[in-house]
Amino acid sequence: MTPTTDTIAAIATAPGAGGVGIVRLSGARARAIAEAICGVALTPRHAHYARFAAANGDTIDDGIALWFRAPASYTGEDVVELQAHGSPVVLAELVQRCIELGARRARPGEFSERAFLNGKLDLAQAEAVADLIAAADAQAARAARRALEGEFSRRVEAIAADVLAIRVHVEAAIDFADEPIDTLGGAQLRARFDAAAHSLDELLxxxxxxxxxxxxxxxxxxxxxxxxxxxxxxxxxxxxxxxVTDIAGTTRDLLHEVVRIDGVELTLVDTAGLREGGDAIEREGMRRARDELARADLALVVLDARDAEAGRRAVADAIAAVPQRLWIHNKSDLLPACATPPDADHLPVSARTGAGLDALHARLRTLAQGEGAGGEGAFTARARHVDALQRARGELALARAQLDADALELAAESLRQAHEALGEITGHVRADDLLGHIFSSFCIGK
Ligand SMILES: Nc1nc2c(ncn2[C@@H]2O[C@H](COP(=O)(O)OP(=O)(O)O)[C@@H](O)[C@H]2O)c(=O)[nH]1
Ligand SMILES: [Mg+2]
Incomplete structure (x- = not known):
């Protein structure tokens, strides 16, 4: 990656009026531009009270200028923060003045991107910055902090190092192709495989x-x-x-509703009932229901408790690929005080009387937080990370099978793929379009 030399500027504080607003500059000319605006020579890490001047000498505002000398800054470049009054007009004028003096407007996420490119943060940490800013509650914020501190990255790197060691062992064995793998430390190699697979499962x-x-x-x-x-x-x-009506086929389109249970967000999607036949609109509704199931973490299967078996048969195919399901035996009010359900995943409920809803809430809370989550040590992660870990896990399993079949070259290739998948998480192996995609979802000034 070529080093970036241009200087970027942006408002770093939230849009709208506030007590204080900050314009941030990063790059080789950050200090010179700030000194031109402030009319004073800056000392690193010193709060200078200054008058911020426009091109014609008029005062834009007065405030504080702070210079963080490279590389001891957020981006690893020279960074200056100009703290003015939190007026959107004043801040826009300050950015404009920076641009007149040679800076360029920063793209969303560009400060964090530079921090990543300069080795200040790895990719998973940079993403955690965005997650921390967007965190909706204290639990999510704490989890993002842990990811930002590198908790997640450290575990990924540890497994990547294990995979690399296995890879080196396998590559070396290829050079002694005449020897059977078992004379080349095969038992030790298999033990390493199992240990790496175990850590990867836990991390996943x-x-x-x-x-x-x-x-x-x-x-x-x-x-x-x-x-x-x-x-x-x-x-x-x-x-x-x-x-709600007693006419079958009332719900035809998807209906999304977001509820929060103890800080964890749950998106509920109501769908058209699954059955044979129906008119064109209802059939389209069922198609949408099936599409939605393809993206679901959890299927809440609602059955009429009086005929649960028929209901289970009707949905069996549609939910086959959903990772988790809960069986809701609804209309329990229409049954005589009924037998206890088979297990925690079958719940007698009455949407009409509210019976059983507390138990359902409790079960949903556990599922949403992840079983055994406890909150301790939890960190935020993204679908991208889970996907990469799954790929790494798949390649590792493949490599293990190839090793057992004495197909060492194939095993080496699978290990390379596993290693690369892990590297994508922290950005140590990366595709540039992946980078652009990640940082463009950040806010400007971060
Ligand atoms: N007795 C009783 N009736 C219910 C219960 N839940 C829903 N119903 C009734 O069953 C019918 C269908 O309900 P609806 O929610 O539209 O079902 P959907 O087609 O699965 O969305 C309506 O007449 C509801 O009033 C319940 O727990 N007990
Ligand atoms: Mg309905």
């Missing part, structure tokens, strides 16, 4: 929890027509969001 579970902390749990309500899916959505949302 933690990353999946981290992803749910960040993105929330995507729960799709499915079931046969008239089982009470829309009634359940209304009961969980605490309002009459969906139309």
């Amino acid at each position: 579970r933690a990353a999946e929890r981290g992803r749910r902390l960040r993105d929330g749990l995507h729960a799709v309500i499915v079931g046969p027509p008239n089982a009470g899916k829309s009634s359940l959505l209304n009961a969980l949302a605490g309002s009459e969001r969906a139309i």
Whole structure:
């Protein structure tokens, strides 16, 4: 990557009026531009009170100038912060003045991108900066802090180092192709494989929890027509969001509702009941329901408790690929005080009377936070990270099988792929379009 030499400027504080507003500069000319505006020579890490001057000498505002000398700054370049009054007009004028003096307007995320390019943050940490800024509650903020401090990155790097060691061992064995692998430390190699696979599984579970902390749990309500899916959505949302009638086929389009359970976000999606036939609109609704299930973390399967078996058969195919499901035996009020359900994933509920909803809430809370999450040591992660870890896990399993079949060259290639997948997370192996994609989702000034 070629070093960036141009100087960027942006308002770093939130849009709108505030007590203080900050314009941030980063790059080789940051100091010179700031000194021209302030009319004083800056000392590193010293708060200078200054008058910020326009081109014609008029005062734009007065405030504080702070210079962080490279490389001891957020971006690793010379950074200057001009702290003015938090007026959008004043801040826009200050940025404009920086541009007249040779700076360029920063793109969203460009300060963090430079921090990454200069080795101040790895990619997962830079993403954690954006997650911290966007965190909706204290739990999510703490988890983002942990990712920012490098908790997640350290675990990824440790596994990458293990995979690299295995790779080196396998590559070396290829050079002694005449020897069977077992005379070349094969047993030790297999033990290393198993240890790496074990750590990777643990990290994958933690990353999946981290992803749910960040993105929330995507729960799709499915079931046969008239089982009470829309009634359940209304009961969980605490309002009459969906139309409820006793006419099968009432819900045709998807209906999204976001609820929060103890700080974890849950997106509930009501869908059209799954059945054979129906008119063109209802069939389109069922198609959408199936599409939505493809993205679901959790299927909330609503059954009419009086005929649960028929309901289960109706949805079996549609939910086969959903990672988790909860079986809601609805309309329990219509049954005589019924037998206890088989396990924690089958819940008797009445959307009408509210019976069983507390137990459902508790179960959803556990699922949304991730089983055994506890909050301790949790870090935020993204779908991109989970995907990379899954690929690494798949390649590692493949490599292990290839090793057992004495196909060392294939095993080496799979290990290379696993190693690269891990490297994508921290950005140590990277594609430039991936970078652009990640940093453009940041806010300007960060
Ligand atoms: N007795 C009883 N009726 C319910 C319950 N939940 C829903 N219903 C009724 O079942 C019918 C279908 O409900 P709806 O929510 O539209 O079902 P959907 O087609 O699965 O969305 C309506 O007449 C509801 O009033 C329940 O827990 N108990
Ligand atoms: Mg409905």
